[in-house]
Amino acid sequence: MHNSPFTVTTLGTGAALPARGRYPTAQLVNVHDTFYLIDCGEGTQERLRVAGVNFQRIGHIFISHLHGDHYLGLMGLISSMHLMGRRTELHVHGPPELKEIIDLQLRASGTWLRYPMHVHATAPENGREIMSDPHVTVSLLALKHRVPCTGFLFREARGPRRLRVERLGDVPQFKRAAVKAGEDLVFPDGKRIPNTELTLDPVPARSYAYCSDTAYEPSLVAFLKGVDLLYHEATFTTAMADKAKETLHSTAAQAARIAAEAGVGRLLLGHFSSRYKSADVLLSEAVQIFPNCILSYEGGVFPIESRP
Numbered sequence: 001m002h003n004s005p006f007t008v009t010t011l012g013t014g015a016a017l018p019a020r021g022r023y024p025t026a027q028l029v030n031v032h033d034t035f036y037l038i039d040c041g042e043g044t045q046e047r048l049r050v051a052g053v054n055f056q057r058i059g060h061i062f063i064s065h066l067h068g069d070h071y072l073g074l075m076g077l078i079s080s081m082h083l084m085g086r087r088t089e090l091h092v093h094g095p096p097e098l099k100e101i102i103d104l105q106l107r108a109s110g111t112w113l114r115y116p117m118h119v120h121a122t123a124p125e126n127g128r129e130i131m132s133d134p135h136v137t138v139s140l141l142a143l144k145h146r147v148p149c150t151g152f153l154f155r156e157a158r159g160p161r162r163l164r165v166e167r168l169g170d171v172p173q174f175k176r177a178a179v180k181a182g183e184d185l186v187f188p189d190g191k192r193i194p195n196t197e198l199t200l201d202p203v204p205a206r207s208y209a210y211c212s213d214t215a216y217e218p219s220l221v222a223f224l225k226g227v228d229l230l231y232h233e234a235t236f237t238t239a240m241a242d243k244a245k246e247t248l249h250s251t252a253a254q255a256a257r258i259a260a261e262a263g264v265g266r267l268l269l270g271h272f273s274s275r276y277k278s279a280d281v282l283l284s285e286a287v288q289i290f291p292n293c294i295l296s297y298e299g300g301v302f303p304i305e306s307r308p
């Protein structure tokens with residue numbers, strides 16, 4: 001049982017052009033009430049307001065690639081954070097050109113940010129860890145797209161061992177932290193109780209992977225093994241497979257194949273082409289290959305649950 005939250009809110013699920021009711025890509029990840037933003041399409045700050053999120057609490061922003069539908073909202077968000085008096089530092093992770101793009105816009109508008117901002121360059125490289133804090137570690141996934149593009153893998157930090165309720169009385173208060181850290185309980189007279197008699201394994205750490213935008217890329221499977229929730233782009237139906245190939249996007253069936261091969265817990269589809277008024281047609285193709293599959297939608301909140 002997990003007591004602390006680990007959720008993803010899909011703020012925008014559209015591809016390229018906004019369709020009625022769909023917004024360009026952005027996701028808010030909440031790990032233990034610490035907020036991270038993935039991609040920042042146009043209008044993301046409004047979508048955050050609609051979702052009731054205080055965006056000053058976002059400490060890290062991860063940009064997958066420099067197609068406009070994934071980052072044109074970034075400058076607006078950075079500016080609003082400034083205008084609203086932010087003082088805490090902000091980290092932005094993205095392709096190398098991103099720093100130049102941000103700096104030019106700040107310079108041209110004569111803006112000196114009130115808060116420290118650090119821009120970190122990414123490159124499509126599987127497994128490279130780019131951020132780690134007490135809640136989560138984030139590493140890169142090498143996606144296959146028309147411009148350099150990275151996915152992001154969020155792994156929850158492993159919690160402490162859990163004291164067995166029936167043995168609580170045996171562990172003095174001042175020894176509890178050490179026992180939860182895995183130490184045996186040793187008394188002054190030398191008597192020893194092994195840790196395994198006193199504790200249970202930690203709650204399994206949960207994981208979330210974000211893969212957008214990308215062509216069907218089987219080399220990802222090794223890095224997605226056992227992920228609890230996989231978000232994978234599903235821009236087209238199988239009837240449009242040629243178009244998917246040409247634009248380096250995926251069909252819903254290809255997303256499902258990746259999920260099945262990686263043995264993920266659940267698949268969340270998104271980045272729907274504006275030609276589909278309803279994404280149900282994409283879902284029905286995907287579930288034939290990978291049944292535990294759901295559609296993202298604007299403002300949808302999806303908990304990341306570890307499997308039994």
Ligand SMILES: [Zn+2]
Pocket residue numbers: 065067145213
């Ligand atoms: Zn793209």
